[in-house]
Amino acid sequence: xxxxxxxxxxxxxxxxxxxxxxxxxxxxxxxxxxxxxxxxxxxxxxxxxxxxxxxxxxxxxxxxxxxxxxxxxxxxxxxxxxxxxxxxxxxxxxxxxxxxxxxxxxxxxxxxxxxxxxxxxxxxxxxxxxxxxxxxxxxxxxxxxxxxxxxxxxxxxxxxxxxxxxxxxxxxxxxxxxxxxxxxxxxxxxxxxxxxxxxxxxxxxxxxxxxxxxxxxxxxxxxxxxxxxxxxxxxxxxxxxxxxxxxxxxxxxxxxxxxxxxxxxxxxxxxxxxxx
Numbered sequence: 175x176x177x178x179x180x181x182x183x184x185x186x187x188x189x190x191x192x193x194x195x196x197x198x199x200x201x202x203x204x205x206x207x208x209x210x211x212x213x214x215x216x217x218x219x220x221x222x223x224x225x226x227x228x229x230x231x232x233x234x235x236x237x238x239x240x241x242x243x244x245x246x247x248x249x250x251x252x253x254x255x256x257x258x259x260x261x262x263x264x265x266x267x268x269x270x271x272x273x274x275x276x277x278x279x280x281x282x283x284x285x286x287x288x289x290x291x292x293x294x295x296x297x298x299x300x301x302x303x304x305x306x307x308x309x310x311x312x313x314x315x316x317x318x319x320x321x322x323x324x325x326x327x328x329x330x331x332x333x334x335x336x337x338x339x340x341x342x343x344x345x346x347x348x349x350x351x352x353x354x355x356x357x358x359x360x361x362x363x364x365x366x367x368x369x370x371x372x373x374x375x376x377x378x379x380x381x382x383x384x385x386x387x388x389x390x391x392x393x394x395x396x397x398x399x400x401x402x403x404x405x406x407x408x409x410x411x412x413x414x415x416x417x418x419x420x421x422x423x424x425x426x427x428x429x430x431x432x433x434x435x436x437x438x439x440x441x442x443x444x445x446x447x448x449x450x
Contacts, residue, residue: 175339176346183217183331190318197221197329198291200282201250202366203239205351206297209344210331214295215246221295222249224285226278228256230369230387238352251289255281263378270369270378283324295329301337355397356390357405357414371407382408389433396425406430409437 187193197214201207201223214221223243227236236252243250255277262273286294317334320327332340344350356365368390372382385408397404400422404415411430415423 176343179331179335179343180213180216183213183219186317186331187217187219190315192219192293192318192329195220195292196290197293197295198282198286198289199223199295200278200297201225201239201243202297203235203242203351204297204366205344205349206299206332206340208239208242208297208349208351209340209347210295210297211243211246211248212347212349213331213343215248222251222291224251224253224282226253226255226281228254228259228274230383231367232354232365232391235352235354235366242349242351251285253281253285260380263383264380266378268372268374268376268378270372270383271367273378274367274369279324283326286326291326293327293329294324295331297332298330299332299335299337299340302333353398354394355401355403356394357403357416368405371405373407373410373412376409385409385433385437389430392429392433393426396422396429 197219199207199211199214199221201211203225211221211223223239225236225239240250240252255274258277258281259270259274262277263270266273282294285291317331318327318329335343354365356368358365358370368386369383371386371390372378376382389406389408389411393404393406397418400418402416402418402422404413404418404422404426406413406426411434413423413426413430415426418426
C-alpha cells in the first residue's frame with residue numbers, strides 16, 4: 175500500500191507541477207504529519223519541515239521530531255510562537271487551540287513566502303473536520319488548494335485516506351512517534367499540547383497555561399508508565415482516563431490533589447489575613 179501511495183503522490187506532483195517546487199510541511203511530530211513528510215521525501219519531492227513550538231510544548235515529542243527529520247535527511251525549521259500565542263489567547267475564552275492554529279497559520283504563510291517556499295503541506299486525513307475552514311474554499315482537487323487569503327497553495331496528500339488507512343500506512347513505514355499518553359479532547363488519539371486541557375469557556379490566563387502544562391506533565395509520567403491514557407482539565411481538575419485501573423487513578427488523584435492544594439494556597443492565605 176505504501177508504494178502505491180508514493181507513486182500516486184509522484185504522479186500527482188508531476189500533473190500539478192509540484193515536482194520542482196519547494197514544499198514546506200507543517201510538521202507537528204504526530205503520525206499524520208510524519209507520514210506526509212516521509213511520503214513526500216520518498217516521492218523525491220523538494221521537501222522541508224516546519225515545526226512550531228511554545229513554552230508549554232512537550233519537549234519529548236519535539237526531540238523525537240528532530241531525530242525523525244535528521245534520519246530522513248530533511249531540512250527542519252523550528253519556530254517559537256510563544257509571544258504570538260500569548261498575544262492572541264490571554265483574556266479570551268478557551269479552547270486555546272483555536273488561537274494557536276490562527277497564530278501557526280499566519281506564521282507558516284509568512285515563513286514560507288519569506289524563505290522561498292512555494293507550497294505548504296499538511297497532514298489532514300479524510301476523518302479531519304474541515305467544514306467551515308479556509309481549506310473548504312477549495313474549488314478544484316481537494317488535495318491541492320489555492321486560497322486567496324493565504325496566498326500560497328496547500329497540499330494535503332492524505333486527505334482522501336481515512337484515519338485507519340493512515341494508521342496502516344504509518345505502521346508499514348515504521349513511523350512510531352513519541353507518545354505522552356494523553357487522553358486528548360476527542361476519541362481519535364490526537365496528542366500534542368497540554369493547553370488543550372484548559373476548561374472550555376474559561377478565560378485564558380498565563381498561570382492557567384502553566385498549570386495545564388505542569389499537572390499534565392506529571393500525570394503523563396504515570397500514564398506512560400502504565401500504558402493508559404490520562405489527562406487533567408484545569409482549573410476544574412477533572413480527570414479524563416481510558417482503561418485506567420483503580421491503582422492508577424489513585425496515583426493520579428494524589429498528583430491532582432497536590433496541584434489543587436498549591437492553587438488554593440494563596441486564596442487561603444488571603445482569607446487568614448482578612449479574618450485577622
